[in-house]
Amino acid sequence: MVLLQVIVGGLLLGAIYALFSAGLTLIWGMMNFINFAHGEFVMLGMYVALVVVTSMGGGPTIFSFFAAGLLATLGIAIYFALIRHVIRGPMMAQILSTFGLALLLRYTAFYAFSANIVSLPQNTFGIYNIGGILMPGAQLLSGIVAIVLTIALHLLLTRTFVGSRLLAVAEDRNAAMLMGIRPDRMQALAWGLAAASAGVAGSLMAMSYPWSPSVGETFGLTAFVVVTLGGFGSVPGALYAGLIIGLLQALSAYWLGPIYKDIVVYALFAALLWLRPQGLMGKA
Amino acid sequence: MSRFPSWVAALAASASLAISPQAFAAGTVKIGVLFPLTGNAAAAGQASKAAVEVAAEIINGKHPEMSNIPLAAEEGLPGLGGAKLELVFVDHQGNPSVAQQQALRLVSQDKVNVLFGAYQSSCSLTATAVGERYGIPFMVGDSAALNITGRGFKWVYRVTPIASDYAATYMRFFADMKKQGKTINSIAIVNENTDYGTSVADAVEGEAKKSGISVALRVPYSANATDVGPQVLQLKEKNPDAVIFISYTSDSILYMKTMRNLDYLPPMVIGDDSGFSDPSFIPAVFDVAQGAMNRSAWDIGKPGSTTAKINEMYKAKTGRDLDDTSARNMQAMLALGEALNRAGSTDPEKIREALSKTDLKPAQLMMGYNGVKFDQTGQNILAATYLIQLKDKAYKLVWPDSAAEAKLEWPMKGWK
Numbered sequence A: 001m002v003l004l005q006v007i008v009g010g011l012l013l014g015a016i017y018a019l020f021s022a023g024l025t026l027i028w029g030m031m032n033f034i035n036f037a038h039g040e041f042v043m044l045g046m047y048v049a050l051v052v053v054t055s056m057g058g059g060p061t062i063f064s065f066f067a068a069g070l071l072a073t074l075g076i077a078i079y080f081a082l083i084r085h086v087i088r089g090p091m092m093a094q095i096l097s098t099f100g101l102a103l104l105l106r107y108t109a110f111y112a113f114s115a116n117i118v119s120l121p122q123n124t125f126g127i128y129n130i131g132g133i134l135m136p137g138a139q140l141l142s143g144i145v146a147i148v149l150t151i152a153l154h155l156l157l158t159r160t161f162v163g164s165r166l167l168a169v170a171e172d173r174n175a176a177m178l179m180g181i182r183p184d185r186m187q188a189l190a191w192g193l194a195a196a197s198a199g200v201a202g203s204l205m206a207m208s209y210p211w212s213p214s215v216g217e218t219f220g221l222t223a224f225v226v227v228t229l230g231g232f233g234s235v236p237g238a239l240y241a242g243l244i245i246g247l248l249q250a251l252s253a254y255w256l257g258p259i260y261k262d263i264v265v266y267a268l269f270a271a272l273l274w275l276r277p278q279g280l281m282g283k284a
Numbered sequence B: 001m002s003r004f005p006s007w008v009a010a011l012a013a014s015a016s017l018a019i020s021p022q023a024f025a026a027g028t029v030k031i032g033v034l035f036p037l038t039g040n041a042a043a044a045g046q047a048s049k050a051a052v053e054v055a056a057e058i059i060n061g062k063h064p065e066m067s068n069i070p071l072a073a074e075e076g077l078p079g080l081g082g083a084k085l086e087l088v089f090v091d092h093q094g095n096p097s098v099a100q101q102q103a104l105r106l107v108s109q110d111k112v113n114v115l116f117g118a119y120q121s122s123c124s125l126t127a128t129a130v131g132e133r134y135g136i137p138f139m140v141g142d143s144a145a146l147n148i149t150g151r152g153f154k155w156v157y158r159v160t161p162i163a164s165d166y167a168a169t170y171m172r173f174f175a176d177m178k179k180q181g182k183t184i185n186s187i188a189i190v191n192e193n194t195d196y197g198t199s200v201a202d203a204v205e206g207e208a209k210k211s212g213i214s215v216a217l218r219v220p221y222s223a224n225a226t227d228v229g230p231q232v233l234q235l236k237e238k239n240p241d242a243v244i245f246i247s248y249t250s251d252s253i254l255y256m257k258t259m260r261n262l263d264y265l266p267p268m269v270i271g272d273d274s275g276f277s278d279p280s281f282i283p284a285v286f287d288v289a290q291g292a293m294n295r296s297a298w299d300i301g302k303p304g305s306t307t308a309k310i311n312e313m314y315k316a317k318t319g320r321d322l323d324d325t326s327a328r329n330m331q332a333m334l335a336l337g338e339a340l341n342r343a344g345s346t347d348p349e350k351i352r353e354a355l356s357k358t359d360l361k362p363a364q365l366m367m368g369y370n371g372v373k374f375d376q377t378g379q380n381i382l383a384a385t386y387l388i389q390l391k392d393k394a395y396k397l398v399w400p401d402s403a404a405e406a407k408l409e410w411p412m413k414g415w416k
Helices: A002-031 A036-055 A060-086 A091-113 A137-159 A160-169 A173-178 A185-207 A214-228 A235-254 A258-275 B006-023 B040-061 B096-110 B121-134 B163-179 B195-210 B229-238 B249-261 B281-285 B306-318 B326-341 B348-356
Strands: A128-129 A133-136 B028-035 B084-091 B114-118 B136-142 B156-158 B186-192 B214-221 B241-247 B269-270 B293-296 B386-390 B395-400
Touching: A002 A036, A002 A133, A002 A137, A002 A160, A002 A185, A002 A214, A002 A235, A002 B229, A036 A060, A036 A091, A036 A185, A036 A214, A060 A091, A060 A137, A060 A185, A091 A214, A128 A137, A133 A137, A137 A160, A137 A185, A137 A235, A160 A173, A160 A185, A173 A185, A214 A235, A214 A258, A235 A258, A235 B229, A235 B348, B006 B186, B006 B249, B028 B040, B028 B096, B028 B306, B028 B326, B040 B326, B084 B096, B084 B326, B096 B121, B114 B121, B114 B326, B121 B136, B121 B156, B121 B195, B136 B326, B163 B195, B186 B195, B186 B229, B195 B214, B195 B241, B214 B229, B229 B249, B249 B281, B293 B326, B293 B395, B306 B326, B326 B348
Parallel strands: B028 B084, B028 B114, B114 B136, B136 B156, B186 B214, B186 B241, B241 B269, B269 B293
Antiparallel strands: A128 A133, B293 B386, B386 B395
8 A cells, every 4th residue: 555655656746757858858859959957947837836826826727827828938038049049059059058048047046036945835735535545636636737738748749730840840940941831930839838848847846845946957857867768859758758757766765765766767767778779759 | 596685584574473463453354154055955055144144243343232242242353453254155055075166265265264164064074174184274163964073183163063962962852751651662763865964863873772762764865855755655654753854954844745745743753953944944834844843052032132132133134033053153153253352363273272272151152052162173062952843833942841931742733
């Protein structure tokens, strides 16, 4: 029973990993662009939730919409102001630009929100006891929403006209242009979607975790691992990888102790990449 | 070869020595202060920064209303011709190697006379090594790991109680509780796994063995964890009579919330200061952690008392009451100021000598220590601490009985 509880907790956390990693895989996989500021988008999503709750008294429905809207706007703005220019530059410029962006966002958050660790008020959703397994409402809700949104993102990419255009730009920018697709718009949209999914994930996590402006570091790293494990550019890959990593972390923390969990996760991660360098769902 | 005979140089040197006291008239003593001003422990670092700034204000300004604190009534350091303390802050982000680099920068570029810091024990360990190498006195404000002093270092001083003091305090408390008929057969120790958590946890484990209390479970973890569910379930399975957390801020909040979510309430939770004293802790978890205990040598005291006045100064600056961690740093800065005044010089060796001869009485302190007196390793042998308990939105002093201001509640109520 305790083991089942550990597994449920790991999967719920993994679902959130999946959601914020899905945004990264969109950018990394489709534009071949490494966004080091992705963890910072998650962090900003958490602060959006805090501001909405404290100043407007809004609940998760309101703050996740706010997080999605604001972060999408920010993502698009960043694309036009920064990414569009550096993407033509050398690889190093691309890497350093988003690294700089990450620091800019982090220290702006330090300035705006101070370094204090904050959290949302506890227990707005109660705790459900399902057959002896305790599920905090907030985590249950965020886990389910995260899975639904990740699947929705996948469907958007594979089943809609906009999705095809996005993929076309990712496949071959020049050919897409010749087909009458404006790559700038599509890539800006990709940035908007990526930032929005990170923002929503962050706002949902805010219900369960205390945080401060430096939290983006931790989540950014997790996102990279999830995306690599899942396969670049594969949203379902990110979903599976997120769940697997959440589960592995929980089980190894329970059986071996928390200081070993990252060793286990990264060792298995390295082993898997050795066997399958393209990741679980990536194309070789 | 020099154009001047050596005696001219010697004369010039002695002349400059002779006039140096005047140079102090409007002079300053530079103190390099290392804290984590960004990063995971930034809130605690910022709070401590404000606290040592208040300490410097008390020494630099005229505060006859708190005249039992040495140097409060006079302006500056009379022993150095009224020189003022000048604090130079650097941010080590909670990273030991950055702490080392920053300490080096303070010594070589800013030419500080004394070093001070550095919150995380792991950072104090590396930073004090720099002070030792360059012969600059280092005052450790609040880091509790045993081996910061006692490494044979000549230049390290520490006012705060340390890991072994805390461990012994917890055992005395448990013995007291047993006398009152409470069951304490086993405890669990949950510690963050850097120098601070490991050192205190080792000390607690050792003392528990001596007192015949079994340690049912020890959980070392990394303080930037985002999920502690599996650990809470481990604790729930072992069901110890008390759980001691040696934790930093976000992790201690996460543990309290997760315990609520997984419906695990031990008879007692004891936090080893740090995270439990962080200004963010109470607002985040007061509704689920009622009755959680913590250690503190700081007590605001009655209105009108010196401690209450100090708290007012701090509150005016930060909008918050002074917490124990920041207060221990403030006390260390005040003790340092007192020694600097007696040194009457910025010569490192003179400062070291004065520090070694420090002998402050309880009445001269803002903290509940039995005094400040350093042993050969630089550790204050008169340091002590109280135990406090979370009641509603504030900690109340509950142990020892002689100092208690509220009644201890055992078992804790948590969220019930």
